[in-house]
Amino acid sequence: MKHIAWAAFALILGSSAAMADVVKPGDVTFDEGAVPAPLTGQAGVAEEGRKTFISRKLGNCLACHENSEMKLEQFHGEVGPSLDGVADRWNEAELRGIIINSKNTYEGTIMPGFYVGEDFPRTAKQFKGKTILTAQQVEDVVAYLKTLKEQ
Template structure:
């Protein structure tokens, strides 16, 4: 009986995680640039976050930021601040807001908005005739944002 109860509890807990709703980019609530609640309801994975940060086809954060922990990744940038100690400088909510849309906290930031799908100016047709059609997907998924935040929180 005890084993059945534990199994049932684990199954129900797993279903709760599977049913966690992802917050859509347009529904994100910023408070002074920070996002207090998880975008997915699922804890971020720091290992996956490091992959997003260091992979050119994903976040490619090292193109602008230097991170000593990722020294084996070539060509770190110097445009953005050094991310060593990011977990000490900013709270989890602040980091989530910065990664999702840094312009909400730092108005003049050059950092891309990784979790934004509207408000873009599309001049492509005037120059190339090849402007993007239809809805825009965010650069990173909600879970990738959570993974990056989890990794940045380890940098203390």
């Protein structure tokens, strides 16, 4: 029983430490559109990023971007550029910056900022002041995009 209590305590302590490392949307530092520093103290997980990329309720990236790696998924968009080989075109900091707020890189883009707080217009009351993705989901999507290299 003591082992279970200590394990639970360690889990809570670890969760608190991980939460303390999250950069809030208003505190993100951009360098010419890029965001060099990760938003969390935890590395992104490519497989989780892939799920977010596909999810119509989260990233919904596939609605605007073609991606051959997901050719079996439905409804590839053609609004944004193809993401085939994206890891060869942009580095990790640039990818992170584009996902957080692409308007810092591409003036006039219709791509939403996925980790923007109060200054992002959200029409539905339940979403006002909330980001589209969490900081960890941004890191996960970055990790996934880093796997998309030219064949």
